[in-house]
Amino acid sequence: MRGHMESSRLTLGVISWCVFACAAETNTLRLGEDGLLHLNNGNFNKALSEYKQLLVHFSTPMSADLHKVSEAFEEAAAQLQGSDVTFARVDAVKEQDLAQDLNATHPPFIRLYLSGDKHSPVPCPIPTTSSSIATWLKRRTGSPADLITDDIQSDELLVVGFFKALDEAYAQVFYEAAVELPDLTFALTQKHDAISKYGLGDDVVLVLKKSRLMQAYRMRPETNKEELIVFITVFQMDPVTEYTGQTVSQILTSPVRNHALLFVRKSSPDFSVIYAAFDRAAAAFRLKVLFVLVNVDEPRNGRLLEYFRVRDFEAPLIRIVNLTDHVTYHLPSQTLDEETIIKFCQDYLDGNAKPKMQSEPVPEGWDTKPVKQLVGSTLENVAFHPNNTAFVLFYLPYSPESRAVFPLWEELAEAFEDQENVVIARIDASANDINMSMHRQYPSFCLFPALYAERVVVYTGKLRVKDLVKFVHKEMEKAKKDRVMEDEDRRKYRDALREDEARKEEL
Ligand SMILES: *[C@@H]1O[C@H](CO)[C@@H](O)[C@H](O)[C@H]1NC(C)=O
Numbered sequence: 001m002r003g004h005m006e007s008s009r010l011t012l013g014v015i016s017w018c019v020f021a022c023a024a025e026t027n028t029l030r031l032g033e034d035g036l037l038h039l040n041n042g043n044f045n046k047a048l049s050e051y052k053q054l055l056v057h058f059s060t061p062m063s064a065d066l067h068k069v070s071e072a073f074e075e076a077a078a079q080l081q082g083s084d085v086t087f088a089r090v091d092a093v094k095e096q097d098l099a100q101d102l103n104a105t106h107p108p109f110i111r112l113y114l115s116g117d118k119h120s121p122v123p124c125p126i127p128t129t130s131s132s133i134a135t136w137l138k139r140r141t142g143s144p145a146d147l148i149t150d151d152i153q154s155d156e157l158l159v160v161g162f163f164k165a166l167d168e169a170y171a172q173v174f175y176e177a178a179v180e181l182p183d184l185t186f187a188l189t190q191k192h193d194a195i196s197k198y199g200l201g202d203d204v205v206l207v208l209k210k211s212r213l214m215q216a217y218r219m220r221p222e223t224n225k226e227e228l229i230v231f232i233t234v235f236q237m238d239p240v241t242e243y244t245g246q247t248v249s250q251i252l253t254s255p256v257r258n259h260a261l262l263f264v265r266k267s268s269p270d271f272s273v274i275y276a277a278f279d280r281a282a283a284a285f286r287l288k289v290l291f292v293l294v295n296v297d298e299p300r301n302g303r304l305l306e307y308f309r310v311r312d313f314e315a316p317l318i319r320i321v322n323l324t325d326h327v328t329y330h331l332p333s334q335t336l337d338e339e340t341i342i343k344f345c346q347d348y349l350d351g352n353a354k355p356k357m358q359s360e361p362v363p364e365g366w367d368t369k370p371v372k373q374l375v376g377s378t379l380e381n382v383a384f385h386p387n388n389t390a391f392v393l394f395y396l397p398y399s400p401e402s403r404a405v406f407p408l409w410e411e412l413a414e415a416f417e418d419q420e421n422v423v424i425a426r427i428d429a430s431a432n433d434i435n436m437s438m439h440r441q442y443p444s445f446c447l448f449p450a451l452y453a454e455r456v457v458v459y460t461g462k463l464r465v466k467d468l469v470k471f472v473h474k475e476m477e478k479a480k481k482d483r484v485m486e487d488e489d490r491r492k493y494r495d496a497l498r499e500d501e502a503r504k505e506e507l
């Protein structure tokens, strides 16, 4: 009895020691292996009161993009060791309550807390490298005078402000934009000589690339920081940006929320012509639509193609996506010339473009005419029907080659009118997402034999009713043999299942 009491006292002792020790553990401010202060519910306030400038990264589960941010943050912490800024990290998943209390469950994920104020941290722009963070910290405590230079020759991109007077509001707005865009080099000059070659007046902001003028912006009394940032971020990019690992974050963080994507094979012979048209159209929509090139030859773009449900053999094609509501639009044309692209973009902006749908609605009376009109949602049921042979024309309504085949398909349907187990059908491939692997151009002719197996046979022969009928009969004969085997297999399987059940009942 006594022994028991002693041991429970001992247990109590251990527990209270642990409570004390663990509390002490969470309260202390220690640097982790990554050189950052690790903050949690227990020590956040302490850090806040101890450090005048606390730069906190709220880390969330890692995507490749966020991993880069994380790395840049750690590098900046190492480079700025000993400065007035203390770098800290909160694991926003583990420390959910803390993140919620701080309203930090959403971007921006890097925030600078000043003088112990937990309510109004300064958001840090998403860094691409450690120097983004260092430049931002430096600029935010600096002034327009720091940017003065008369040397505006640069190989890189350069944003130049030319103002009559530096104490003007214009210079201030310009500087505020520079703080928010730490990845770009900014310069202020008052020497008219420096910019006279561009033939512009006073109070302008120039975006220069290798000293070539990309675009000029004339400041107006009502110009604010946001407007200037949009101008600079748009015109620092070329009219068309190729989608790559390097450009993806620039594309996705662009203030322009309408994107036109050209899916094209760079290796294809017509690439340069299509690209030139796309590029010229892009110039007409700066600030309204961001033009993006997606090279279909590049395997790393597979995920993007999947997202937009573009199959590689469909290239070249153009889609517009509204990044606000993620609705996509498909350019309904086979010709991708400048005029067509401009019209498509303008129609979209005017609200006249039709969104691309996974399936059109099932048309009324779709199966009453000789040629059945399929849509995305009815295709599989009809094509993969085990008792019917389906011969389906995949067409593009705007393509003359496709339309030319319609009468032939009517004739073919009439030829099989009396055979209930043969279905002649067609589907508009531009308006319906077709979830089958077909590596064909349109129009394309696919026969789906009467089998349980989901088999597709593509017809490549002459476009004559006689040949098509022959093809269907030949494929039906072939399928009949396979079907006998399928039925046999299925019967065996059923029997085996039955035997199995019978045995279980015996047991
Ligand atoms: C978070 O947001 C709520 C509601 O807007 C506000 O009451 C609270 O003070 C905020 N917390 C911080 C730390 O700013």
Ligand SMILES: *[C@@H]1O[C@H](CO)[C@@H](O)[C@H](O)[C@H]1NC(C)=O
Residues within 6 Å of the ligand: 258, 322, 323, 324, 325, 348, 349, 350, 351
């Ligand atoms: C994009 O989507 C938003 C939200 O639905 C809508 O308000 C806006 O008008 C759309 N833009 C265009 C150009 O259709």
Ligand SMILES: *[C@@H]1O[C@H](CO)[C@@H](O)[C@H](O)[C@H]1NC(C)=O
Residues within 6 Å of the ligand: 385, 386, 387
């Ligand atoms: C196919 O035919 C068989 C035999 O007549 C029938 O049992 C089966 O239900 C049919 N399958 C379908 C999907 O109609």
Ligand SMILES: *[C@@H]1O[C@H](CO)[C@@H](O)[C@H](O)[C@H]1NC(C)=O
Residues within 6 Å of the ligand: 309, 433, 435
């Ligand atoms: C395509 O079909 C597969 C399997 O039936 C399905 O998992 C996938 O979600 C479909 N994709 C689309 C875009 O409908």
